[in-house]
Amino acid sequence: VGLSIDGPYPRNEFRGFPNNVEKTKRYTNQVLKNIEAMCAEGVNPGVIIVLHKANAVGDRLEKLKEFITWLKGVGVKSGKLNPCSVFNPSKRDKIELTSEELTHAWLELAKFTMPDPELQWDPFRAMVKNLRGSHLSDCIFTKCDFWNTEAGRVILGDGSVSCCARAFEIVGTTFIRPGRISFERYDALEQTDCNNCRYWNVCFGGCPGNGRDGDWRNKDKHCASIFAVYKHLETQIKAVDPTAILVTDKEYKDKKGEQLHHSDSAHGDSEHGDGIEHRDSGGHGDIPHGDEVRHEDT
Numbered sequence: 001v002g003l004s005i006d007g008p009y010p011r012n013e014f015r016g017f018p019n020n021v022e023k024t025k026r027y028t029n030q031v032l033k034n035i036e037a038m039c040a041e042g043v044n045p046g047v048i049i050v051l052h053k054a055n056a057v058g059d060r061l062e063k064l065k066e067f068i069t070w071l072k073g074v075g076v077k078s079g080k081l082n083p084c085s086v087f088n089p090s091k092r093d094k095i096e097l098t099s100e101e102l103t104h105a106w107l108e109l110a111k112f113t114m115p116d117p118e119l120q121w122d123p124f125r126a127m128v129k130n131l132r133g134s135h136l137s138d139c140i141f142t143k144c145d146f147w148n149t150e151a152g153r154v155i156l157g158d159g160s161v162s163c164c165a166r167a168f169e170i171v172g173t174t175f176i177r178p179g180r181i182s183f184e185r186y187d188a189l190e191q192t193d194c195n196n197c198r199y200w201n202v203c204f205g206g207c208p209g210n211g212r213d214g215d216w217r218n219k220d221k222h223c224a225s226i227f228a229v230y231k232h233l234e235t236q237i238k239a240v241d242p243t244a245i246l247v248t249d250k251e252y253k254d255k256k257g258e259q260l261h262h263s264d265s266a267h268g269d270s271e272h273g274d275g276i277e278h279r280d281s282g283g284h285g286d287i288p289h290g291d292e293v294r295h296e297d298t
């Protein structure tokens with residue numbers, strides 16, 4: 001079971017009902033009660049928290065850490081901390097984190113969660129595994145073909161299969177997967193914007209749905225934050241074990257070869273969150289958020 005909540009009200013306000021604070025509070029509280037009830041019955045959900053200006057800046061970032069601690073207390077020890085992307089330009093600045101804010105929030109949350117071995121919060125745990133050469137996860141760190149999005153599929157009303165909803169946002173409508181996988185984006189990025197990036201083999205330009213300027217061919221607009229977190233984690237691993245060989249090391253390729261890391265294929269079938277195909281990569285597709293905010297439940 002997976003669910004999305006960005007914290008107690010008002011940290012969850014962007015997921016609520018526009019112009020209806022009381023209803024938003026009531027539903028948010030009910031979700032929190034449901035989490036407790038599920039854990040009490042032994043159904044511990046994975047939680048997706050989307051980071052935005054209501055929960056990841058200033059004092060609210062500290063409150064978010066308290067929420068993560070609360071979640072652990074009731075039995076939720078894993079989840080995802082995904083950046084919010086807003087497609088509506090008139091709302092973007094009010095909701096979406098700046099690159100500096102996201103970098104700060106991610107680094108703070110990495111430092112907060114990673115020392116606790118019981119906590120398995122992504123993207124940090126996934127990024128450590130990626131650096132160590134495990135099967136790449138999650139989808140944003142693979143070569144995701146924008147027109148097929150292997151890790152995110154949506155069944156349309158007529159039964160046909162479409163892509164991750166993030167693609168809808170950019171294209172402006174649903175479409176049928178063509179089936180022919182292609183990686184032109186990655187051929188281009190490797191020679192242009194991501195050329196010689198230290199983390200190419202564990203990032204590949206990030207999510208095409210987050211392509212800069214709304215263009216899936218561009219590298220992820222969260223590039224600077226992804227880079228900063230990889231750099232932080234790489235430094236931490238090396239501090240603990242200076243002999244560790246990571247995919248960023250020349251010795252890795254010399255000793256193991258790229259094929260063991262699957263960095264050539266990035267099938268895009270890696271985890272898309274919590275085992276559930278969230279339409280709200282975002283949106284579950286069953287309940288419109290009604291706020292024109294695209295919650296990145298990757």
Ligand code: SF4
Binds near residue numbers: 141144167
């Ligand atoms: S969120 Fe969607 S578009 Fe982005 S990498 Fe994952 S499957 Fe691909």
Ligand code: SF4
Binds near residue numbers: 203
């Ligand atoms: S960190 Fe930035 S430059 Fe490096 S591969 Fe990712 S998107 Fe490209």
